[in-house]
Amino acid sequence: xxxxxxxxxxxxxxxxxxxxxxxxxxxxxxxxxxxxxxxxxxxxxxxxxxxxxxxxxxxxxxxxxxxxxxxxxxxxxxxxxxxxxxxxxxxxxxxxxxxxxxxxxxxxxxxxxx
Amino acid sequence: xxxxxxxxxxxxxxxxxxxxxxxxxxxxxxxxxxxxxxxxxxxxxxxxxxxxxxxxxxxxxxxxxxxxxxxxxxxxxxxxxxxxxxxxxxxxxxxxxxxxxxxxxxxxxxxxx
Numbered sequence: 001x002x003x004x005x006x007x008x009x010x011x012x013x014x015x016x017x018x019x020x021x022x023x024x025x026x027x028x029x030x031x032x033x034x035x036x037x038x039x040x041x042x043x044x045x046x047x048x049x050x051x052x053x054x055x056x057x058x059x060x061x062x063x064x065x066x067x068x069x070x071x072x073x074x075x076x077x078x079x080x081x082x083x084x085x086x087x088x089x090x091x092x093x094x095x096x097x098x099x100x101x102x103x104x105x106x107x108x109x110x111x112x113x114x
Numbered sequence: 115x116x117x118x119x120x121x122x123x124x125x126x127x128x129x130x131x132x133x134x135x136x137x138x139x140x141x142x143x144x145x146x147x148x149x150x151x152x153x154x155x156x157x158x159x160x161x162x163x164x165x166x167x168x169x170x171x172x173x174x175x176x177x178x179x180x181x182x183x184x185x186x187x188x189x190x191x192x193x194x195x196x197x198x199x200x201x202x203x204x205x206x207x208x209x210x211x212x213x214x215x216x217x218x219x220x221x222x223x224x225x226x227x
Contacts, residue, residue: 004157031213042219043158043204056214090157096213102148103215105157 002027004093004106012112018079021109025072025093031055032074033103034066037088046089049074050096078111086113116141118207120218127195128226135190135221137205147188148206148215149179158204164188175199195225 005024013019025032033056034046045058049068066076072093078085088110092103117140127133139145146165150158162173169181179190190203202222206215 006157033214035217043217045214045216048214050213088155092158094213102160102163104160105150107157108155110155 004091004104006089006091006106006109008109009107010110010112012114013081014114015081015083017081018077019081019111021076021078021089021091021111023074023076023091023093023106025074025091026095026104029093029095029104030072031094031096032068032072033092033094034074034076035090035092036060037090037108038086043090046076081113083113086111116145116207116209116212116216118205118216118218120203120205120221122221123219124222124224126224126226129197130194133192133195133199133223133225135203135205135223137188137190137218139186139188139205139207141207141209143209146208146215147179147181148208149173149177149188149190150204150206150217152202152204152220154201161190161203195223197225197227199223200225 007022031050033048036044048056052068063079068074088108090108091106094103119138148163149161152158162171164171164181172178177192202220204220205218208215
């Protein structure tokens with residue numbers, strides 16, 4: 001099976017712009033989660049989608065949004081970018097067939113806001 | 115609520131020596147525990163998990179972890195460290211019924227030649 005694919009790998013944006021990141025989960029996985037990773041804050045949960053519905057949400061402002069399509073692919077959007085949004089954004093997918101299922105991560109999108 | 119603590123930001127060990135990366139957790143009910151490794155500019159890779167059963171769990175790349183319920187710990191271990199083991203290690207906990215794991219802040223493992 002192909003792994004979790006995130007595009008693009010690297011992105012440079014200017015303050016005030018918006019950005020869209022994409023994630024293709026492992027085939028058959030219906031749960032997709034997004035995380036923000038920064039050196040100071042570690043790994044912070046953004047949101048989780050399951051069958052096109054946002055099921056869980058972390059403590060991030062409304063500028064951060066996402067969606068999931070019928071093929072389980074997910075996108076994350078950040079509007080009005082701030083310098084502090086610079087981070088590695090990680091997507092993880094899981095089949096969640098049971099309580100013991102682990103998440104599989106993509107390689108991430110490195111976002112730099114200048 | 116669920117939480118994870120990795121008390122060491124960095125662990126240094128000489129190649130060939132045993133290594134331990136510490137993790138303690140707090141969760142109501144039975145925990146599901148995971149270890150992940152992250153190499154520079156890469157995503158997290160799954161190493162091993164504890165669900166139930168034997169307290170000693172064996173995983174990828176020769177790593178193992180010991181679940182200790184009384185001490186609420188899940189320390190990652192390896193008998194003989196390699197320079198290539200140098201990376202960032204994350205412990206995570208999830209309780210039954212929760213779909214979202216909580217991650218620790220990560221421990222940087224540095225293995226010296």
